[in-house]
Amino acid sequence: MSCSLRFLLPAMIAAIPVAALAQSPPRVYPNVGTPLSQADIQSFDRMIGPEGKELPSGRGTVKEGAEIFAKRCEVCHGKNGENGLMRSLVIGGPGKPYRGPFYGEERNGPSYYPHATIAWDYINRAMPPSNPGSLAPNDVYALVAFLYYWNGIIKENDVMDEKTLPKVVMPNRNGFVPAVPVYPPEKKPSWF
Amino acid sequence: MDPNRSNRRGFLRQTAALASVAAGAGWAVRGQSAHAQHVHGESPRRGARYRVDHMTHYTPLQDYAGIITPAPLHFMQQHSSEFPEIDPQQHRLTIHGMVDRPLSFSMADLKQLPSVSRIHFLECHGNSSPAIHGSDDPNLGLPVQFVHGMTSCSEWSGVPLSVLLHEAGVHKGASWLVSEGGDAGKFTHTLPLAKAMEDVIVAYGQNGEPLRVEQGYPIRLVVPGWEAPFSVKYLRHIKVVDQPYMAWNESMNHSVSRPDLGGKARWYHFQFGPKSVITRPSAGLNMPGRGYVQITGLAWSGAGTVTKVEVSTDGGRSWKEAKRHAPVLPRAHTRFTFDWAWDGQEAVIQSRCTDDAGEVQPSLTELTKNWGMDAADWKKTPLPRAIHFNAIQPWKIARDGSISDVLFA
Numbered sequence: 068m069s070c071s072l073r074f075l076l077p078a079m080i081a082a083i084p085v086a087a088l089a090q091s092p093p094r095v096y097p098n099v100g101t102p103l104s105q106a107d108i109q110s111f112d113r114m115i116g117p118e119g120k121e122l123p124s125g126r127g128t129v130k131e132g133a134e135i136f137a138k139r140c141e142v143c144h145g146k147n148g149e150n151g152l153m154r155s156l157v158i159g160g161p162g163k164p165y166r167g168p169f170y171g172e173e174r175n176g177p178s179y180y181p182h183a184t185i186a187w188d189y190i191n192r193a194m195p196p197s198n199p200g201s202l203a204p205n206d207v208y209a210l211v212a213f214l215y216y217w218n219g220i221i222k223e224n225d226v227m228d229e230k231t232l233p234k235v236v237m238p239n240r241n242g243f244v245p246a247v248p249v250y251p252p253e254k255k256p257s258w259f
Numbered sequence: 260m261d262p263n264r265s266n267r268r269g270f271l272r273q274t275a276a277l278a279s280v281a282a283g284a285g286w287a288v289r290g291q292s293a294h295a296q297h298v299h300g301e302s303p304r305r306g307a308r309y310r311v312d313h314m315t316h317y318t319p320l321q322d323y324a325g326i327i328t329p330a331p332l333h334f335m336q337q338h339s340s341e342f343p344e345i346d347p348q349q350h351r352l353t354i355h356g357m358v359d360r361p362l363s364f365s366m367a368d369l370k371q372l373p374s375v376s377r378i379h380f381l382e383c384h385g386n387s388s389p390a391i392h393g394s395d396d397p398n399l400g401l402p403v404q405f406v407h408g409m410t411s412c413s414e415w416s417g418v419p420l421s422v423l424l425h426e427a428g429v430h431k432g433a434s435w436l437v438s439e440g441g442d443a444g445k446f447t448h449t450l451p452l453a454k455a456m457e458d459v460i461v462a463y464g465q466n467g468e469p470l471r472v473e474q475g476y477p478i479r480l481v482v483p484g485w486e487a488p489f490s491v492k493y494l495r496h497i498k499v500v501d502q503p504y505m506a507w508n509e510s511m512n513h514s515v516s517r518p519d520l521g522g523k524a525r526w527y528h529f530q531f532g533p534k535s536v537i538t539r540p541s542a543g544l545n546m547p548g549r550g551y552v553q554i555t556g557l558a559w560s561g562a563g564t565v566t567k568v569e570v571s572t573d574g575g576r577s578w579k580e581a582k583r584h585a586p587v588l589p590r591a592h593t594r595f596t597f598d599w600a601w602d603g604q605e606a607v608i609q610s611r612c613t614d615d616a617g618e619v620q621p622s623l624t625e626l627t628k629n630w631g632m633d634a635a636d637w638k639k640t641p642l643p644r645a646i647h648f649n650a651i652q653p654w655k656i657a658r659d660g661s662i663s664d665v666l667f668a
Contacts, residue, residue, distance in 0.1 A: 091359050091428030099368045100426060103353060103361035111496060112355065114437050114447060116504050143311075152311055168522045170644060180510050189507035192445040196339065199443050243505075243514065244523050 113200075115188035119233030122187070125204030126228040129221075132213025135206050139195055147217055148176070157217045164219035164238040177211075178218045181243050183235035187211050208232065306400035306408065313338050316473070317408035320538040320557065321401050325584075326378070326592040328411035330466050335473045336383050336409065336487070338508065339444045343493055347477040350441070352423075352461065356499035359428030366477055369418050369463060376416040377460065377483070378591045380559045382531055383409035384486035384513055387648040389637060392667055401543035402664045407536045407652070410559070412592035415481045416464030420497075421456045429499055437504045438480060440493040447506035448491050448513075449527075450482065452499070458483050458590075461494065484530045484561030484590035486647065488513050503527070515646050519631025530561030533620045534649035535568055535595070535612035546601055546660035554581075554597040560614035563589045567613040570597040574607035574653065575622070581610065589615075601656070607665065609653040623650040623666060637667050 115121045136148070145151025154175040159165035165178045173179065177186045191207045193199045202210070212227040221227070221235060306317040316335040318328055328334075347366045355361040386409035392402070399405035429452065436455055440446040450459070460481040463470060470476040475492025482489040488508065503526055514524040535558035540546060554572075558565045564587060569578040581597040595610070612620040627634055630645060655665040 090430055092425070094360070094426050094428075096372060096422075096426060099371050100362040100364045101368075103355060103363050107363070108353075108355050108361055111353065112498065114439060114496070114498055114504065114506070116437075116500060117502065167516075169516045169524070170522070174511060174516075180507075181505055182510075185505060185507055185510055189445075192439075192447075193443065193507070196443050199445065242516070242523050243510075243526050244520055245526055 113188075113192055115184045115191070117182040117184060117233075119184045119187075119229065122184070122229040122232065123204045124229050125208050126226055127205050127207070127209025127212050128226055129209075129212045129216040129223050131205075132209035132211070132216075135202075135209055136213050139202070139206075140210070143195075148214065156214060159219040159238075161216060161223065162219055166238045167242060169239065169242060176218060177214050178220065178237075179239050179242070180237055181240055183211075183215075183220075183232055183237055186214060187232060305398060306404050308396075308399065309340070311340055314340065314473075315409075317400060317405045318411045319400060319404045320408050320410075320536070321403050321541055321544065324594075326412050326557070326586070326594050327466060328413060328592075330413065330468060330471055330474070333411040333413060333465070333471075333474060334381070334383065334409045337442070337473065338446060338512065339442055341443065342472045343442045345441055345477060345493060350477050350495065352478060352494060352497070354423055354427040354497045354499070356437075356497075357430040357433040357501065358424075358499050359430070360426070362423075362427050364423065366463065369461065369478065372418045372422055374416060375419055375460060376414055376464070377458075378412065378414045378586070378588050379481060379483040380410055380412040380590065380592045381481070381487040381490060382559075384488060384528060384646045385648075386410050387534075387536075387650075387652070389642045389645055389648065389667065392642075392664060401541060403536060403538050403541040403543075406664065410557075410592075412557075412559075413465045414467070415460055415462040416467075417460045417462035417478070417481070420459040420461050420480070423461065423497075424452075424455060424499070427499070432501055433499045435500050435503050437498045437500055437506065438491040438494060439496040439498075440475070440479075440491045441495040442493045444508075446491055446493070446508055447504070448489055448509055449500075449503040449506065450480075450489055451529075454482065454485070454529075484563075486513070486528060486531065489529075513646075515644050517630060518636075519629065528647050531559070531647055532649045533560040533562070533565070533612040533614040533618045534558065535565075535610040535620060536652045537570070537608055537610050537654060540608070540656065540662055541654050542662050542664040544662055546656055546662065548660070549601055549603040551598070551600050554599050554608060554610075556595055556610050557592045558583075558595055558610065558612040559590070559592045560612060560616070560618070561590060562614050562616040562618060564615045565593040565612055566615050568593070568595040569611045569613075570595075570599075570608065571611070572599055572606055572608050575609060575651070578611060603658065605658055606656045607653045608656065609651050611651055620649055620651055626650045 143152050148156030156176045158176050158178050169179050208227040215221040308315040314337040318332050318334045352364045387407050391406055434452050436450045462481045463478050478494045479492040480490045516522050516524045537556040539555050558568045568581040570581045571578045581595040584594040587593050653665050655663050
């Protein structure tokens, strides 16, 4: 124990202000791992939840999205997201959202997603595959506006930004039921 | 600069892949898998499929003994056309969100912490899918490989996730984790906190060696008994939150509309039900002749331990208990054997698993009813999509000794 105290003591002292506020039991292995600052976390925390709380500020229009899509996305997804190398991103059409059923290929585009933020989050972190993460927030808002317009989810003049995007009501929002079984399982069978 | 970001070489490979698809090849160039093959000095394999947006390896269940899948034969489903090249010296796992002490762990940190080694199966949620029965792609191998080979079993070594979460100090009110991988597609999956605290491992070792690149090098989650998408590869960020995020992978790729829910999809499917398959003799092989033959296969359950395996050699009219071979472990493949003498007549052989939750592997008829479908639906084109498909698998032996898949016959 005495050998580790030399290492533990500075950590314990440093931890006092935090520990006073902490809700959880103290660390067991305080010599392992590096604390993260808020600035550290902001540099990588890009996962966006259903309410869009983590969305950065920015804005984009359908028209801007069309230009970016043609430059960055069309090579794989085809013109307006159809007839490309990948499965179609569009089902339904402007003013005519597709509302199901979603048994097969219909699931491929954003019309299937339960939350409006999902497309933003995925495009922002994973697209384009050649250089994921390279699109600026304004570009991503514009691309989402473009895709949602062609899928009949928003109107041509709607602007997507950190306030409007989470409020978009997705056509398949009610197409999902909570996980059954819940976890931990309430009763058998726990798997079906 | 994000150290895990894909680089220009990756882009060139991607471009080459697109070019081959555009040329009508249908298959991506071998270069897509070249990274893994280069790293391990392996030649291109049978039972592999490379497409522009995903790569798949099917485990040759018919070809190995015991329960441990050799690491290079472990199944793989990668939702991109390349593997990330991650420098383990630079790689960090961060835990943040609803925690008192956001932390970053290097590989050295993780190896310094208390470790566990446990044997668990992993399985793709789409394994044994009705859609892949009857595939005529000769490169995919035997039916037991390409129909059921998206499950494998390994000894996984690493740190219990509960240790890391305890260090970070999870807030009251937190209920889910969102985990992100460092691959190009930033594979992301949500996991209930209760399961994370129970038995989930942040694994850096597989069968005694470091993880292979296709298995998530340098670290991945292993979520025992649950569909494999929960076991995020190339793990780099864990965010503690209070609701499921339904990221792109989980909403689009890993949910499925169910007739029994009026066409709605579940947010998630968690653990697998009891399941088994006879691996030898199986479709595509030939009977050695009349007389003694050992029937062997694998059984497993996401709920726990396999307590009984039965084999029928008369199409399900009668069942006899098979021998389960040690070790019989929770949420692991269990090897079973059954001594049989083939009389040279037509026969249908199949196996049935019971687990320690008392659940019994369903027949196709029972499973169809559970899904709210009609038996005739299985004849439709395209076949209805079903995940967590664990119906009893019948193999039909003809008088000439040839064996075929008759599940949907």
